[in-house]
Amino acid sequence: MYGIGILKGLVVTAKNLLRKPATIQYPEERVPQASRFRGQEFTWFVDRCTGCASCAKFCPLGIIRIETDPNGGNEQDGGSYRVDVFDIDQGRCMYCGMCVEACPYDALHMGSNFEAAQYRREDLVINVEVLKARDKHPSTWYRPQLEREKFDPFEGQPKEWKDAGRENPFWHPQRPEMLPDEGDTRPTANGEYK
Amino acid sequence: MSPLEENHIFSGTYGFVTNTLGGPDWLAYGMGAVAVIMIVVNGFLLIGTLFTWMERKVVGRFQSRVGPNRVGPFGILQAIADAVKLLFKEDIVPRRADRLLFNAAPIVMLAPSLLALAVIPFGRGSYVADLNIAVLYVVAMGGIASLAVLMAGYSSGNKLALLGSMRAVAMLLSYEIPLVMALLGITLLAGSMSMVDIIEAQHVPFLLVSPLGALIFLIAMSAELNRPPFDVTEAESELVGGYLTEYSGMKFGVFYLAEFCNVVLAGALFAILFLDGWEWAILPSHLWFLIKVFGFLFVASWVRATLPRMRIDQILTFAWKYLFPLSLVNVLALAVETIAWPDPSLGQLWIMVAVNWVIAALAIPLLSLVVDLKTPARAGRRVSPVEEAI
């Protein structure tokens, strides 16, 4: 009969009428974010940074500008450069995380916030003082040591440079125990997850 | 006692001006008329704006989202917010536009639907005029809307608008006939064309008595109003805005309001002709009328949220090859019945209901076997001279 398909369609929309709307009223309610969210405000531990500028080398857009002073002292094992200028031009940054992945000393972490809009383009460039002053809510992107302790970047206490910890650089390939402590992630017999 | 006197509002103001203010007779008559018009027109426009909000809210809920809820409680002032926004928007008249026609089109679109209010009985005794050719009058007003669409499309000098208006004219004309046939069936049953008599005659709501008539009326009316599945005139995906593309500011606002007021008018018509107007149990007659109208509007939004659009040549073939024969069957059935029982009693009406439902149950499947919209109109199309040239 000609109209049957159309009626079935109307029944489906009626079913959806009774369901709760899926939209969220943004300013009041917030979408829950994943802890690995690559956010805007970078977290940078000045004590861990040795000024090696590998983050600037690996940035696909080349928007990180670092100027270091060779005779600067630092508690890090062995001397390191004192970083005078560390500008990240967030106006052109695409938050791909290459710099965080390239940082050998886990000094630079992705931020976890996405509302750092400004009125002028110059304000989008964050410099050394801003990075030092900002309280540290690092995202757990490419930081398994934060993920292992279930660190939630969105609330609670900021992280100090000591306990941000530094993952052994060879954690990935060779040693299977590198997995987060949950160990096996396949469901057990009764379909539960540890 | 002209019908106007029966109207409570009119007689109230007339009495008030003559006795308390002691004004002359003609002034009282004028004031009474103005009062009635104020209430009817503003009430209708208010329902029209309310429907714009209701449509967005209902369609939103159908699409599992919330719909407007920022302006006023539950977003109810959204329509007023839209109107204010449109007032401040710049009113652009394109250089190539035919200025006079371009400015006149929105007025010609809104005026008929307000004029058609004169015959709508909103409740017991509250109607502006009880014309004995009310149904014909409403159909005439409906026809003017297609003229307005043509004026808008032609005068805005935009290819897509021209296409939109050409489609509109073809569609509106070809759906007038089934609409008139459906209304013919109703007047046959009621014996008169005046709305009040139709409601009096509806001991059993005409929706039950002539289901085919109701179905045809719904389909033809949704084509008249450019409602999905027939909204090819301002199809967003193809013609960007159809005949409305070049309109901005309050001109667009008037067009938008006219479109929604037409839908409310269609709802009122459906309520009167098929759902027995204000006649029903304990609730006051006006409330029943509003409930029926908003019921129709909910179904209209429901259909709008679900159905995709038909192509223009499919719409025309659907009108001429399937809707028109169906309306003939409907009129034939009702004519035979009214000849058999000129003044149907309640029992005879129920027999008619049974007979008509059987006819409907037979006609629709039989015709739907023949419905074949897939063979494109291209098959039998004459090859246009242009095509030979290319």
Place this chain on the structure above:
Amino acid sequence: MTTVVSGSDLAILVGNRLLHSVTLSDVGAAWVTPEALVDVCRFLHDDPDQAFELLSSVTAVDYVEFFDVVYHLTSISRNASAVLKVRLYGREALSLASVTSVWSGAELQEREIFDLLGVSFDGHPNLKRLLTWEGFQGHPLRRDYLEPPLPYTWPHGG
């Protein structure tokens, strides 16, 4: 699993079918002379036991001394893939016969190569710039392409 027809097999295959059409071959691909290209392609397309019905991709690479136009062919019926190349020497007014007569799929890809690398294809139904606008001068993907100084002085570009 897709059987990859190696360059040398392809060269032998094409060689004994169309004499001295193959100029070079290595593990991956076989090079063919520009003049014999269309015949080789027609042979590879029509011959039942070659049956390369699908032209996967046409591209070109600028090796400064010469240009390589690369044709990746795929055979759906035999589930095989092969790579055919043509070497064009020099840098100005490079032209090659278009294979749209054999595979219509090459039309847009050849237009893109003409637009970005400046290799023109004779016999192409509609050889125009594909990605840059008509007023654009120069071919960006060439190794010696330099961005002209701003502001651009092209007719209606930039």
Place this chain on the structure above:
Amino acid sequence: MTMHTQPVIVNIGPHHPSTHGVFRMRLTMDGENILDVEPVIGYLHRGSEKLAEERHYTQVITLTDRMDYVASMTNNQAYVLSCEQLTGITPPDRGLYLRVIAAELQRVVSHLVATGFFLQDLGAFATPLMYAMRERERVLDLFEMLCGARITVSYMRIGGVFQDAPGEFWPALRRILDDFPSFIDELEDLISDNEIVRSRTQGVAVISGADAVNASITGPVLRASGVSWDLRKAAPYDVYDRVSFEVPLGEHGDNYDRYMIRIREIRESLKIVEQCVAQIEPGPVRATTAMLFRPPAGESYVPIEAPKGELGFYLVSDGSIAPYRMHVRAPSLINLTLLKQMLVGWKLADAIVSFGSIDVNMGEVDR
């Protein structure tokens, strides 16, 4: 007396609500019927192939997920597979499984977007589009859990994936796998046997199998014309040889078949993800954490089955850390070859719907 009509040249796009991005069609029309179509593209050309020559191999990954921005995981996968053939690195098993899970979820999302907008062009006032987007959001939340971003994911690296899935990823994936089939049934009820949809799309813009193969059309558009060619079956990469799935085929190659193919492919992809979740074992996910590679001089081309068709990165390396030349075989661009043959003779309303049924992504067409 024949009426002398003059053809009207109408520009659909580049700024038009339903051209899936910035795409322009110059239609020569006689009234409603289309006489000639000339697609004009290049409005979104960002020169990705030129940019790739200035970036080393790992940095190019961030370039690839901006080409087909609706299916960025499969872009990464195609590029990374081509690099692995160049460098000779083979990823560990768990990395391959994670790649296939992410790629198949991306195929589900891409087909959902294609179906939603296809029905939006038909005029179904954004309702199926909203349902499709609502389900797409749930999958994008999974991607956010996996790699921190929803669209520009850059999740895969040369040698596997960049990091293992977090603990809460698996229960969320389990919930999605349980709910999705019922949603697809609901979407099919809403659309598939709706008479208006059928009358608008069946028999419209038919492409025959032979024409499609000759025009090197690949992907769902080719399979809708009845040619069984799916690179996941023909040349299995990653772990596609260890999972079993069917390849749905269409009979007529018209708009309706292209729509139905995508719905059935969504069901197949869910089956693949189901099997992958069952077969995956703990272990390393990445062969090497190096980010700089200096592959030996040579070239590589590994085509994969992206949601839009055969996607492949032709990489030429000259031994330095940056690719000498990168050419992207963009399925969206090549599927447009037959646009003129599909549209001529039909009406304006069908032009938009047929263009929508090819499921073109302008980011990939213009690169």
